[in-house]
Amino acid sequence: MSTVSTSSTPPAASSAAVEDRVAPRTGAVKLLRLPEIGALLGAVAVCVFFLIVASAFRNVDNVGTILYGAATIGIMAVPVALLMVGGEFDLSAGVAVTSSGLAASLLAWYFNFHVWFAVLLALVVSLLIGLFNGVMLNRTGLPSFLVTLGTFFILQGVNLGMTKVVTGNVASNNISDMQGFDSAKNVFAWETSIGSVAIKAPIVYWLVITVIAAVVLRKSRFGNWIYAVGGDSDAARAVGVPVRGVRVVLYLFVGFCAWLAGMHLLFEFNTVQSGDGVGNEFIFIIAAVVGGCLLTGGYGSAIGASLGALIFAMTQLGINYAGWNPDWFKTFLGVMLVLATLVNVWVKKKADAR
Amino acid sequence: MSRRTRRATAAVVTTLLVASVAACSSTGGRKAVEDAERARSAGKASTPTMTIALVTHSGPGDTFWDIVRKGAQDAAAKDNVRLQYTADPDGAKQANLVQQAIDKKVDGIALTLAKPDAMQGVVKKSIAAKIPVVALNGGLDRWKAMGVTSYFGQDEKIAGQQAGDRMLKEGAKHPVCVIHEQGNVGLNDRCAGVKQKVPATQLLYVDGKSPASMQTAITSKLQQDKAIDYVLTLGGPIALVAVQSKSSAASKAKVVTFDTSQDLINAIKGGTVEWAVDQQPYLQGYLAIDQLWLLKTNGNTVGGGQAVLTGPAFIDKGNVAAVEKFAASGRR
Numbered sequence: 001m002s003t004v005s006t007s008s009t010p011p012a013a014s015s016a017a018v019e020d021r022v023a024p025r026t027g028a029v030k031l032l033r034l035p036e037i038g039a040l041l042g043a044v045a046v047c048v049f050f051l052i053v054a055s056a057f058r059n060v061d062n063v064g065t066i067l068y069g070a071a072t073i074g075i076m077a078v079p080v081a082l083l084m085v086g087g088e089f090d091l092s093a094g095v096a097v098t099s100s101g102l103a104a105s106l107l108a109w110y111f112n113f114h115v116w117f118a119v120l121l122a123l124v125v126s127l128l129i130g131l132f133n134g135v136m137l138n139r140t141g142l143p144s145f146l147v148t149l150g151t152f153f154i155l156q157g158v159n160l161g162m163t164k165v166v167t168g169n170v171a172s173n174n175i176s177d178m179q180g181f182d183s184a185k186n187v188f189a190w191e192t193s194i195g196s197v198a199i200k201a202p203i204v205y206w207l208v209i210t211v212i213a214a215v216v217l218r219k220s221r222f223g224n225w226i227y228a229v230g231g232d233s234d235a236a237r238a239v240g241v242p243v244r245g246v247r248v249v250l251y252l253f254v255g256f257c258a259w260l261a262g263m264h265l266l267f268e269f270n271t272v273q274s275g276d277g278v279g280n281e282f283i284f285i286i287a288a289v290v291g292g293c294l295l296t297g298g299y300g301s302a303i304g305a306s307l308g309a310l311i312f313a314m315t316q317l318g319i320n321y322a323g324w325n326p327d328w329f330k331t332f333l334g335v336m337l338v339l340a341t342l343v344n345v346w347v348k349k350k351a352d353a354r
Numbered sequence: 355m356s357r358r359t360r361r362a363t364a365a366v367v368t369t370l371l372v373a374s375v376a377a378c379s380s381t382g383g384r385k386a387v388e389d390a391e392r393a394r395s396a397g398k399a400s401t402p403t404m405t406i407a408l409v410t411h412s413g414p415g416d417t418f419w420d421i422v423r424k425g426a427q428d429a430a431a432k433d434n435v436r437l438q439y440t441a442d443p444d445g446a447k448q449a450n451l452v453q454q455a456i457d458k459k460v461d462g463i464a465l466t467l468a469k470p471d472a473m474q475g476v477v478k479k480s481i482a483a484k485i486p487v488v489a490l491n492g493g494l495d496r497w498k499a500m501g502v503t504s505y506f507g508q509d510e511k512i513a514g515q516q517a518g519d520r521m522l523k524e525g526a527k528h529p530v531c532v533i534h535e536q537g538n539v540g541l542n543d544r545c546a547g548v549k550q551k552v553p554a555t556q557l558l559y560v561d562g563k564s565p566a567s568m569q570t571a572i573t574s575k576l577q578q579d580k581a582i583d584y585v586l587t588l589g590g591p592i593a594l595v596a597v598q599s600k601s602s603a604a605s606k607a608k609v610v611t612f613d614t615s616q617d618l619i620n621a622i623k624g625g626t627v628e629w630a631v632d633q634q635p636y637l638q639g640y641l642a643i644d645q646l647w648l649l650k651t652n653g654n655t656v657g658g659g660q661a662v663l664t665g666p667a668f669i670d671k672g673n674v675a676a677v678e679k680f681a682a683s684g685r686r
Contacts, residue, residue: 056578065577065602069570109383117377160415169684170420171591174617177382198602268598269565271617273591275415278563313570320574326557330536 032351035300038344039291039307045343046311046336050318057321064198066310066317071206074309075261076280077287078206078213079254081305084288085217086250087230087297088144090133092151093254094280099155100126100262101272102163105172115180123259129155130255134248156278163274172272181267188260189267202264206306209257213302226250230297287312290341292348311340398434401651405436406462406643407455411448411469411492412441417591417615418635422491424685425639426464433647445472452476455485462486462646464639467493467500468540474500488645490638492540494661503649504657506641508633508665510540513612514547516666517631521584521610522551524628529555529584530575534562534592541588544612548586556582565595572599582607590615590630597626614669619681622674632677633665636685 031037050057076093083090090096103125108118129151136147160170167173175181190201217223228236229246237243266272291308293300315336319329408426412419423439430437438460440451448465449472455463456479463480467473467489477500480487489497490506497505521529529552531545536559549555558575560568576582576599585600585607587593593611600607611618612631621627641662648654656662669677680686 054578056574059577062574062577065570065573068602069567069574072566072570108379112378112380112383112385114377114379156414163415167684169417169616170415171417171615171617173384174620175382179379179381265565268569269595271591273415273417273565275413276563276565279561280564316567317570317574320558320571321578323578326559329559 036304038347042340054322069313071202081288098277101266126259130251134251404461422639425636429643445469464642510543513666514544518548518551576603590618629670
């Protein structure tokens with residue numbers, strides 16, 4: 001389609017000036033070719049748009065709310081993006097967050113564990129879920145879409161079933177009166193303010209995860225492996241990339257981030273509803289794709305996914321700040337997301353054409 | 355597994371076991387609840403065992419429907435009834451579940467008529483198969499015409515109006531009504547009822563399955579419109595999220611809600627939530643099962659052909675103590 005037609009133009013141009021292909025790119029073109037620049041411009045466009053139409057959006061105090069909204073998506077969108085660069089999906093990522101929160105609170109409540117001990121056990125549970133996804137993918141050779149779809153349903157059932165068995169109810173019991181809760185809250189759900197902007201814990205965790213993931217993806221050998229596995233796993237294996245190991249590590253990273261997000265939810269809201277999290281897996285994937293990840297793998301970036309999460313949160317909250325008719329909320333959301341992604345794709349096309 | 359990984363696993367397991375002994379909390383947890391839990395046995399009827407299907411439109415893991423189910427279970431235990439509970443929020447799928455109950459030739463069917471048009475066909479079939487049907491929670495204006503024996507629930511619009519009345523009396527000028535399930539008729543009716551009394555009521559749609567996104571959505575609404583003085587949520591857990599939003603937005607709005615949950619009762623007691631409109635979900639489940647049992651064993655009809663209203667009633671600081679002691683077991 002349109003991508004094909006643009007890729008067919010370069011030969012004509014390059015035959016006219018052959019040295020153009022090998023000539024070093026200018027700084028501006030280099031910048032434009034960064035995978036996250038499109039997402040950045042998309043985010044700027046959304047931001048400017050809402051700055052114009054929504055007066056509450058202009059209030060500096062509200063930046064904290066938007067960043068928090070972005071962080072709760074971004075913490076998971078970044079590992080999901082890495083996974084997508086590696087060519088795989090994780091449909092269980094949304095409910096895995098709930099599983100982690102439930103694991104900690106149910107274990108603490110049922111066995112009267114110290115809260116911190118239950119938090120560590122929840123980390124083990126989350127990593128095991130990631131390990132299960134990775135190993136199942138490697139062993140069965142089924143598409144990850146199917147493997148993690150299975151995990152998605154299994155976890156949904158386990159979340160509800162275990163909660164019912166342990167508490168007799170469908171939500172975890174309030175554990176805020178248990179030992180260690182307050183110190184854990186100080187780690188996973190603290191809140192501070194810079195000037196008049198409220199900063200919540202996930203914002204910092206989100207930024208840290210983004211930076212680590214970006215550095216690993218761009219600067220490390222493991223990052224190259226991820227691109228290689230996602231681009232062509234057979235070719236990657238042929239040149240000695242441990243394809244299976246890379247996949248397992250990526251799923252473990254998703255598990256770790258699910259734990260972090262789950263602990264935040266638990267300590268922010270004191271209880272966890274067993275049915276929560278369904279549908280969030282798509283929001284994580286959406287954030288990654290809006291941020292420039294390809295569904296086919298081999299291309300994308302961690303910073304892009306974070307910008308995707310920011311675009312999603314700005315749009316979602318911007319519509320509220322603008323005070324538009326809420327009946328049309330989802331329609332506005334859909335239009336804005338497509339427009340932001342179009343900006344992203346357009347920039348990439350322009351950059352590739354240079 | 356290689357020997358090394360096996361040894362590592364053993365080490366991890368041992369560490370966890372040792373730590374689990376040392377890492378106990380002496381406050382809260384299951385012990386505290388079990389200490390408080392009282393025996394809940396009220397004997398059992400000697401009538402022959404019968405099977406009753408309860409089919410609701412609940413999504414999985416909904417606190418409200420869990421209370422309804424507990425009421426039904428308690429009635430079933432007393433009446434020597436084998437209760438088969440199924441649920442699906444999708445109208446067509448819920449109808450399918452009712453059809454399955456008819457296929458199994460159960461002795462009675464209790465169902466919700468939140469989507470009456472989808473349920474009409476199976477209700478007719480059930481009555482033709484001589485299986486009595488009772489309705490609960492949804493379908494107040496439709497149950498009679500469909501030939502259903504009796505109805506237990508509240509009128510959502512009247513409940514909304516009463517909530518609006520109370521807000522008006524307390525001086526509300528700019529409330530926001532938070533709908534956590536797009537397209538749910540009952541939830542819309544509640545907000546519509548409120549709007550009749552307080553015309554400036556605004557709507558806000560949130561994703562009921564994601565507390566973090568609900569939290570930021572309500573926060574952003576409060577930041578956008580500083581005049582908002584009441585946040586009305588339509589479910590217990592959502593009110594607790596709104597309390598967080600309120601502090602994030604440094605808003606002075608009051609949080610009020612429909613429906614209760616265990617934690618919500620505590621929040622009313624603590625003063626973070628002002629009041630809740632209670633429709634006594636436990637009673638809806640309990641009475642529906644009990645009615646079918648009465649009909650089978652003694653030919654009685656509760657309500658005498660009229661709807662039996664289980665709400666609305668208000669739970670606030672004044673009467674929360676009376677409810678609190680029952681909330682711990684998840685029945686209020």
